[in-house]
Amino acid sequence: MSHFLINDERCGAFAAEAYARVTNRPGVCDGTLGPGATNLVTGLVEALNAGTPVIAFAGDTNRSHSWKNMTQESRQVEILRPAVKEVIRVEQTARVPELLARAFAVATSGRAGPVLVDVPEDVCHGSHDFTAEDFALDPTTLQAPARRIRPDRADVARAAAMLAQAKRPLILVGGGIHWSQGYQALLKLAEAQAIPVAHTMSGKGAIPCIHPLSVGLFGRYSRIANELIEAADCLLVVGCKLGEIATKRYQLPARSVPLIHLEILAEEIGRCFPPAVALWGDARAGLEDLADALAEDARTARAQRADYAAEIPRRMAAWREEASARLDSSERPVHMARLCRELNRALPADSILVADGGFAGHWTGLLYDTKTAGRHFIPDRGFASIGYGLPGGIGAALAAPAAPVVAITGDAGFNMMLGELETARRAGLGLTIVVVNNAASGYVKALQYAVFRGRYQSSDLVEMDYAAIARAMGCAGVRVEDPDQLPAALAAGITDRSRPTVIDVIVTRDPARMLPAVDNRTIEVREGDRPA
Amino acid sequence: MSETDRASNRPSGRMNGGRAMAEMLRLAEVGPMFGMGGFQLLPFYDALASSA
Missing domain, CATH: 3.40.50.970 (Thiamin diphosphate (ThDP)-binding fold, Pyr/PP domains)
Incomplete structure (x- = not known):
């Protein structure tokens, strides 16, 4: 022990x-x-x-x-x-x-x-x-789940009938898919019925992000998923609470779209959005039952939705084209989108990316691509505390000793947890910690820029050299100021399995460009909401 | 471990509460544990040390 x-x-x-x-x-x-x-x-x-x-x-x-x-x-x-x-x-x-x-x-x-x-x-x-x-x-x-409960058979039949009639159905998946280990059941249903899949931050990895039916993140930040939700005629929500971030503070989806909600905790159903059909049960069991109920007409369904399914990779390619200036940016300080692109390139399929609360999680939630289904992206979206990155990385590295584990954290979150670098070193963990260094409490500074007209209060940090700190603590440390240094730095971190590596990435200090949605100079601030 | 092994691995006899905690966690095959000791739980830590 x-x-x-x-x-x-x-x-x-x-x-x-x-x-x-x-x-x-x-x-x-x-x-x-x-x-x-x-x-x-x-x-x-x-x-x-x-x-x-x-x-x-x-x-x-x-x-x-x-x-x-x-x-x-x-x-x-x-x-x-x-x-x-x-x-x-x-x-x-x-x-x-x-x-x-x-x-x-x-x-x-x-x-x-x-x-x-x-x-x-x-x-x-x-x-x-x-x-x-x-x-x-x-x-x-x-192990969880200790036992599985299946949704009521009559409810499954009603849900299946609703899905069968839909021309543009969409599956919205939350973190419950991981607890249920429902990956195969989800993929089987999505492929057999030609239904695209969107995910929350916690639900990333429900199906591989690079699968042609994956439409990526939905909610506060989205590539193409929010537009598809708006155009959908039936939504199947799986293991997802439909909370603030998943729904853009309850603006999505439109209440007129019939919603089927499959959820293990009965009292979560209808809490934020009234479902047309409630499926109380285990995600894997419910998805299996839906796939079975729809199996007979699967060929027809696929044929009818062929154009719809073909839209997804096309739209995703168009999004990539539009985002390429950011994804391929060679600017200094490093653009967050470029960092995410380099993570996509450097991390093999079996790796685990642990994402801290705050904007490190939002950026990677939007732009990081898992290559296979499973727990390959771990954000602390239960409570979204900053500081989870390093200790979360420690837990993940001990749980999957063969897999490369990278933890991405902000400088504010890392400051909270610096002492745990000693734990990671003592445990001999070959963990890579990417510190997104903007010398600020970035999310707060971005909000102060957008909502308080740039009146900054208590959102700046002193510039620190986290690579030097790591080296002084007996870990490897690399400071990255140019994005072209990222591939070598990430490769070195992933390869060194004997001690932690801290990659201190100097990212933009411009509070107008800290959040992932768009350039915040054009942001619309709505009363009662907060900017993305 | 198999259920047969788990059953045959059950301890018995006189032991303190801390050891009983550690024995249950051993039978449950838990992974790494994380904490910082204090007098109240030191019998548990002592049992972990002797099980390693």
């Missing part, structure tokens, strides 16, 4: 969360009494919102002295309770195995999530005579 000392428990929770995403098995972290426990909050909320199975242990006070001002004592269970799917407080040493079995069951059943196991000092230090039977575990609960 391996246990890694981390420098901040938040990072431990992030690393455990990323490990779970790659393996579908519960990630495990712990924090000691008080500050150790409360530092877990941000990582556990990420897991809660993203549906990630995590088991977190917190040490608690010795019950002989609780509530007598013991050092580091707080109402930690109350602080953590809304951050997890369930709190399990262990009151007897004898019940430790039983309650850990319960923790696995809660973490992996239904919509997966984090569980806090709170262990008082006297329970952890106390002894008991156990029998072998005390240590029974249900093996189905050791």
Whole structure:
């Protein structure tokens, strides 16, 4: 069993969360009494919102002295309770195995999530005579999903009838596809019925981004997907909450378009958009059932939608042509789109790109292409905290030791987590960390440019040389100021499997050009919304 | 491990709560764990050290 000392428990929770995403098995972290426990909050909320199975242990006070001002004592269970799917407080040493079995069951059943196991000092230090039977575990609960539930048969039939009639149906996929491991079922349905697939940031990798039926990211940022949503006559939403970013603050899709919502958490259905048909169940199971229900007429459906399906690669090519000035940019400082293009070129199919919250995630969410289906792009979109990149990379690298792992993070997010570079080095991880260095809290600065007429307050950082910092910490460090240096820098990082490599990429400092949508000089700011 | 192996690998006898935690995680074949110790959970850390 391996246990890694981390420098901040938040990072431990992030690393455990990323490990779970790659393996579908519960990630495990712990924090000691008080500050150790409360530092877990941000990582556990990420897991809660993203549906990630995590088991977190917190040490608690010795019950002989609780509530007598013991050092580091707080109402930690109350602080953590809304951050997890369930709190399990262990009151007897004898019940430790039983309650850990319960923790696995809660973490992996239904919509997966984090569980806090709170262990008082006297329970952890106390002894008991156990029998072998005390240590029974249900093996189905050791990975998510523990069990699968299929949508109601009559609902599947209604949904299939609706899809069969559609001329321009579209599948919108969220992160639930990964938890369900529904890749084959999705591809089978999409190809058999000639239905294009759009994805959220969390849903990237549902089908390969380079597949001819992939229309890319939808929502706040989009290549061609939003236009296709507007022109669609039926939407199949799979494992997606249809939250703010996926819907451009609830502007998309139009309420007039019939929507089929396949979702594991029943109460999420209809929360933001009323569905015409609700399919409550596992994504893979539901997609299999829909494919079966539509199988008989698949040939006709494909023929009828042949022109529609052929549109997708054509439109994607046109988008690429339009975006080529940015994707191929040779400007200095480095254009974010060029960085994404170089990531697309450098990263092999089995690699994992971990994307930090903030604009590093938005840029790569829009422009990074996964080459195969699966967990090859991991953004922390549950809570979108900055700082996830490095610890998420640590968890992913430990989960997939054979795969190249690259973590992309902003300089502000990296500043939060610098200490964890020591953890990554100590663990001997050949992880590559790309720091998007704009000497700013980029998203905030871009908002201050767009909405507050360039009145910048507390959004600038001091220029740092993260490559030099990495070298001083015993890691490899490369500073990139010219985009033509990127291929060699990325290749070197991916090749060095003995220690972390930090690639410090100097990107634009112009706040008008920090966000991925368009040049923000032409941005439209709408009341009640925020600019993209 | 197979279910037969898991069953035959179950521990028994007198042990502290921290060791019982570690034994369950061993049987569950969990991956790497991440944390920072404190007195309350040190029996758990001690059990991890002796299982390595």
